[in-house]
Amino acid sequence: MGERWKKVNDGGERSLIKAPSSASITSSSTTTTTTTGDLERAARKQFQQDVTPGFVYVLAVFSALGGFLFGYDTGVISGAMLLLKRELDLSALWQEVLISSTVAAAALSALLGGFLNGLFGRRVCILLASFFFTVGGIVLSTAPGKEAFLTGRLIVGVGLGIASMTVPVYIAEASPPQLRGQLVTVNTLFITGGQFTASLVDGAFSYLQHDGWRYMLGLSVLPAVLQFVGFLFLPESPRWLIQRGLTQKARRVLSQIRGNQNIDEEYDSIKNSIEEEEKDSGGDGPVIWRMLTYPPTRRALLVGCGLQMFQQLSGINTVMYYSATILQMSGVRDDRLAIWLAGLTTLTNFLFTLLGVWLVERVGRRKLTLGSIIGTCLSLSLLAIGFLMSAQHSPPVTFHPLDPAMANSTCSKYQLCEPCMLDPGCGFCYRENGSALLTSSCVPVNKASTEQAAWGRCSNSSLMKDQTYWAYNYCPTSYSWLVLLGLVLYLAAFAPGMGPMPWTINSEIYPLWARSTGNACAAGVNWTFNILVSLTFLHLAQFFTYYGAFFLYSSLALLGFIFIYGCLPETKGRRLEEIEALFENQLCSCGYMWSRENSSCICSTIMPFYTYHVSIKCCSSL
Numbered sequence: 001m002g003e004r005w006k007k008v009n010d011g012g013e014r015s016l017i018k019a020p021s022s023a024s025i026t027s028s029s030t031t032t033t034t035t036t037g038d039l040e041r042a043a044r045k046q047f048q049q050d051v052t053p054g055f056v057y058v059l060a061v062f063s064a065l066g067g068f069l070f071g072y073d074t075g076v077i078s079g080a081m082l083l084l085k086r087e088l089d090l091s092a093l094w095q096e097v098l099i100s101s102t103v104a105a106a107a108l109s110a111l112l113g114g115f116l117n118g119l120f121g122r123r124v125c126i127l128l129a130s131f132f133f134t135v136g137g138i139v140l141s142t143a144p145g146k147e148a149f150l151t152g153r154l155i156v157g158v159g160l161g162i163a164s165m166t167v168p169v170y171i172a173e174a175s176p177p178q179l180r181g182q183l184v185t186v187n188t189l190f191i192t193g194g195q196f197t198a199s200l201v202d203g204a205f206s207y208l209q210h211d212g213w214r215y216m217l218g219l220s221v222l223p224a225v226l227q228f229v230g231f232l233f234l235p236e237s238p239r240w241l242i243q244r245g246l247t248q249k250a251r252r253v254l255s256q257i258r259g260n261q262n263i264d265e266e267y268d269s270i271k272n273s274i275e276e277e278e279k280d281s282g283g284d285g286p287v288i289w290r291m292l293t294y295p296p297t298r299r300a301l302l303v304g305c306g307l308q309m310f311q312q313l314s315g316i317n318t319v320m321y322y323s324a325t326i327l328q329m330s331g332v333r334d335d336r337l338a339i340w341l342a343g344l345t346t347l348t349n350f351l352f353t354l355l356g357v358w359l360v361e362r363v364g365r366r367k368l369t370l371g372s373i374i375g376t377c378l379s380l381s382l383l384a385i386g387f388l389m390s391a392q393h394s395p396p397v398t399f400h401p402l403d404p405a406m407a408n409s410t411c412s413k414y415q416l417c418e419p420c421m422l423d424p425g426c427g428f429c430y431r432e433n434g435s436a437l438l439t440s441s442c443v444p445v446n447k448a449s450t451e452q453a454a455w456g457r458c459s460n461s462s463l464m465k466d467q468t469y470w471a472y473n474y475c476p477t478s479y480s481w482l483v484l485l486g487l488v489l490y491l492a493a494f495a496p497g498m499g500p501m502p503w504t505i506n507s508e509i510y511p512l513w514a515r516s517t518g519n520a521c522a523a524g525v526n527w528t529f530n531i532l533v534s535l536t537f538l539h540l541a542q543f544f545t546y547y548g549a550f551f552l553y554s555s556l557a558l559l560g561f562i563f564i565y566g567c568l569p570e571t572k573g574r575r576l577e578e579i580e581a582l583f584e585n586q587l588c589s590c591g592y593m594w595s596r597e598n599s600s601c602i603c604s605t606i607m608p609f610y611t612y613h614v615s616i617k618c619c620s621s622l
């Protein structure tokens with residue numbers, strides 16, 4: 001890299017930036033300028049930073065509708081399934097297939113999306129995704145049976161995969177550097193907004209026992225059509241156009257997005273960097289092969305996919321999915337109330353993602369992600385401790401009904417509520433008097449509906465009078481407040497950093513020639529681990545109990561912290577074309593960055609919560 005790099009003082013932080021781009025946004029505000037020309041240029045840059053044209057926001061919001069649909073379509077299914085399983089008479093296997101088919105289709109189509117993005121551009125891919133969302137929504141809301149419903153879920157999944165990898169890339173490529181983190185993070189804000197809206201819609205239509213699910217799923221057509229129509233008028237990414245040699249069009253789009261500000265400098269530097277990147281990119285062959293054989297992109301890919309993997313291994317979707325159960329544990333017995341309160345979980349996720357949007361350009365990606373994963377790890381431990389305390393004070397089974405049906409049931413052998421509730425075939429039926437539990441029994445669950453026992457006092461809601469309750473999947477406990485506290489702290493820690501940063505960082509760490517493929521792989525990893533974690537949770541809980549499962553997630557989050565601490569460089573404020581340089585040296589350097597100044601080498605480090613610099617001679621390591 002030699003003379004290509006020049007060290008500048010970046011508001012107290014040392015950064016690596018390319019020598020020709022000393023006018024880049026990061027450095028322009030602090031570089032000492034002496035000539036009038038320089039002053040003018042700096043003033044113009046400052047002006048461009050201060051007045052960001054509104055068009056870039058319009059563009060970000062229309063793109064982020066893809067994020068909204070991601071959140072809505074993945075969130076709405078839990079409420080819809082409650083009604084659907086009765087109406088279409090779905091077995092447990094069909095329910096699982098209908099839920100996971102979308103995520104599986106998304107994993108595959110995210111990979112395909114990389115190819116489509118390179119070939120047809122970001123705009124066409126977003127149009128394609130909104131087309132799939134629209135058709136999928138129509139098929140789902142009009143499905144006559146479960147086979148048609150499955151078709152609809154698969155179509156929506158294809159849209160999800162393409163949108164999840166294209167939208168962050170499109171926003172990143174159109175944004176000015178000083179706003180890029182914030183605008184890409186808005187996409188995750190829309191994901192969590194979609195999940196929140198889905199929980200409200202689920203709550204509202206749960207009263208409509210007949211066909212309620214058709215409205216829940218059909219409503220997704222509205223944002224999908226809005227996005228499709230909007231994108232008929234929105235432009236292609238200027239960077240993709242330059243790469244394709246459509247330079248005149250690229251200039252037009254860039255000046256449209258920048259509100260007719262002078263774009264010469266930006267245009268030239270993008271064009272030069274793209275040409276330089278192409279030269280460096282290492283020969284022919286499929287992009288993924290070139291990425292794997294070219295060290296900087298191989299390192300970036302490892303960081304990008306690792307971030308997505310640890311996001312899912314931190315258990316976000318399990319926590320979200322089980323929030324209703326957690327709330328039931330804390331004494332909310334009414335099903336409807338639990339559904340509405342689960343909306344509070346999605347609202348918390350949404351509000352704390354908003355905090356992430358605010359923080360990302362202030363504290364930077366690295367510190368935000370590190371702080372978030374520490375909090376996630378600690379709150380997962382708190383959740384586990386809550387479950388452990390509940391298990392240790394699990395109420396005993398005091399009543400063993402002498403029914404012949406009990407003779408063949410495994411439920412009869414349990415002496416405590418804890419093992420009884422961990423067995424998917426059993427539930428805990430009890431009577432409560434004040435804070436005391438009376439005549440509690442472990443009985444088989446009704447196979448058609450887990451809301452009732454197969455027989456006995458808890459088999460019929462009219463029999464469940466007189467303070468008699470049915471607990472499936474949970475045990476009554478006085479430690480539920482600890483679990484609830486863990487849940488809230490978990491969302492507060494996860495949502496600002498670990499939720500959005502994997503998407504944001506992936507949109508910026510690859511050079512243009514590798515960007516769609518890199519994002520496709522990372523999104524594929526996200527969806528694959530999403531399905532892996534959600535499908536294994538119940539089995540994990542059966543083998544290791546709830547607290548064992550949450551301790552496991554907490555340990556995985558700790559591993560994630562070590563990985564992020566070691567391998568994630570800071571990308572804040574750099575132009576997309578400068579970021580490749582961060583991966584030119586040894587990958588896992590714990591935030592150390594090497595730079596060359598005159599004839600000596602400077603080694604600077606960014607610690608998780610504060611930045612300091614040590615200047616040591618480290619040429620031998622370069």
Ligand SMILES: O[C@H]1[C@H](O)[C@@H](O)[C@H](O)[C@@H](O)[C@H]1O
Pocket residue numbers: 188191192195311316317349498499500503526530
């Ligand atoms: O970034 C998002 C977000 O945090 C969502 O809440 C979660 O459900 C997704 O799986 C994740 O990718």
